Amino acid sequence: MGRIRPRGLWRGASLGWEFPLAAAETLLERFGARFRVEDELLRWLHWHRHPLPPLPHHRELIAQADLNRPLVDGRRPLPHQRSGARWLLARRGALLTDEMGLGKTLTALLAARALLRVVPLRLLVVAPVGLHPHWQREAAAVDLELCLHSWARLPSELPEAGTVMVVDEAHYAQTMQAQRTQALLRLARHPRLRAIWMLTGTPVRNGRPIQLYPLLAAIDHPLARDQRSFEEMFCQGHWSERGGQRRWRVDGASRLEELRRLTRPLVLHRRKQQVLGLPPKRRSFLPVALEPNQARGMDHRLALVVEDYRRRVKAGKVRSDAESLAVLTSLRLIAAEFKLPAAERLVQQLRAQGESVVLFSSFVAPLVLLQQRLGGALLTGRQKPEERQTAVDQFQAGSTDLLLATYGAGGLGFTLHRARQVVLLERPWTPGDVDQAEDRCHRLGMDGELVSHWLQLGPADQLVDGLVASKASRIELLMGPRRVSVERQSLPAMVARSLQDC
Incomplete structure (x- = not known):
């Protein structure tokens, strides 16, 4: 199993090995004749082998964005919101981590509107229930229809035609073991997902890189394709023994400047003083x-x-x-x-x-x-x-x-x-x-x-x-x-x- 790439993780005798979907073809080739393969996995692999056509060029998406025109309610997008929408449209997976108060909701909706104008997609938004009215108001301002889901009730499937997914308060998925994180990652890996944009003002709430890992996994960042390597490099991953039990510990932090440099292309973090000049x-x-x-x-x-x-x-x-x-x-x-x-x-x-x-x-x-x-x-x-x-x-x-x-x-x-x-x-x-x-x-x-x-x-x-x-x-x-x-x-x-x- 150690020769399979990306590497898998041993989850114990009751759960066995867990591998990223990217390793499925290799596993099928080596072990498909010895084990039963679930129909759902075969369906996902069929979609991977027959992907949807590529999205339009970035220039065409920007032309459809109408970023300089006023909204339905008379507001005009601010310069940082327009630049943020252009940045999102250049990425199929991204983390928008602007400070609170910079209007990440509108930024994401402006980018989503451009996509939906040129490709038949559904817009799916995951947000806490208390924020659903806010999303509905902002969607109405850009004349968009969206499908809202709470973190507690994520869908199990996506339509075959394709979906663009916006995840608000993405730090809700900072624990890999949590059911809502696993449900989100299942959607993020769905072959019919065309783009996923994660929004949060606090991507690392506790100062531990392990909290960033699920967010990187959701946007398919290369660093997140091998969890054990990520934990060893950036979380001081090591085995410790306590009470006669051996545990894998990942609560440390190391090589943070390197992690910042490697994640920067897919993480946009701006501060109010940089773009708004708010009072201190x-x-x-x-x-x-x-x-x-x-x-x-x-x-x-x-x-x-x-x-x-x-x-x-x-x-x-x-x-x-x-x-x-x-x-x-x-x-x-x-x-x-x-x-x-x-x-x-x-x-x-x-x-x-x-x-x-x-x-x-x-x-x-x-x-x-x-x-x-x-x-x-x-x-x-x-x-x-x-x-x-x-x-x-x-x-x-x-x-x-x-x-x-x-x-x-x-x-x-x-x-x-x-x-x-x-x-x-x-x-x-x-x-x-x-x-x-x-x-x-x-x-x-x-x-x-x-x-x-x-x-x-x-x-x-x-x-x-x-x-x-x-x-x-x-x-x-x-x-x-x-x-x-x-x-x-x-x-x-x-x-x-x-x-x-x-």
Whole structure:
């Protein structure tokens, strides 16, 4: 099996070997007479041997794009959107990773419209359910019909005539083992797919190259045709032994500048300051000081959680890295609750100055408490999509000057540029989620600079904020213009060490 190219992966005795479709012809030649071949594989191979005719030349597609004409709603595509559409039309598989707020949706639809004008294709868009109304509005603006699918309900087949697929929030497919990633890759490899364009503002949310691999596999980047080689080269892939079990580890990062250079032809990443000249975004770090009795109460609650963790370690009951992360989440929730008075004072001060404010938290409970005290609109994953949109519309229309949102709900696809003040009660694990939240407000149409207030209290905040900075450096090396060096750090090990020491 080691002589088959592209190489396969051994998935264990129950699953056997897994090979890319590109190896199917070689496998059939060598083993087809010894094993039963599924009808579906034969149908796919027949399509590969009898492909659809080539797409028109790039010049013809650009001529059909009408990029300089106004849209149905009167808007005109911005220069970076026009150049982005031309870039997409030159590629059958591509990653559009512009920063949030640069209008990736319209860029992709302009390119898709040009394709559909010259080739009989269906436009399929994969997007979170909450973003479907946005896609429908933008499609209407370019006079396009599209077939919308959620990440939870991807189709199993594509029509024989051909499909162009646009994948929004493509970072949803950053784990190869996830069912939605496998379902997406099956469509991405379909012989009747004519083009696939992946859209995300956070292609590497956690600073690990392994998260980029599924996206590269979906666009059939040459680097992703051999998963094991990719993991060995860029993810510090190695075998480790723990508890008598051998595991293949791919949570490291190496040769990032080389990875950036090799992926650049199929990855377009532009920043707002490069193409729009938006007002700057500034982060303000606000240490929270507690009254003596509050500090004692918080210390007591933290001590109970940490002591229970130490007791479990001593008894040998802590068996996985997940437990230390669960303890840290508990500490962050406790700290968030004790920061509520400071958050309330800050929000009141900003509102008294005539500012509109968006406050983010990972936890629903503190947001509910703040709403009871301050009013405002609530935006969480517990609401239906139409309820979330109503909260956003109320805030954007000026019916309320305060929006209280979770990172998962508020950081996804909404435009909140009415606010120039963002308050982060605490930070999520990944820089991508922090940027997603802040950049909901840092967008076209905002008036003045954006200030992001980071409330900081205790070791949990210090650890997470330091972790965010460390991961951001790694992402900067891969996606950004600067050259920086990074040091590999294991999050569970950092957490466990902190819990033992604090």
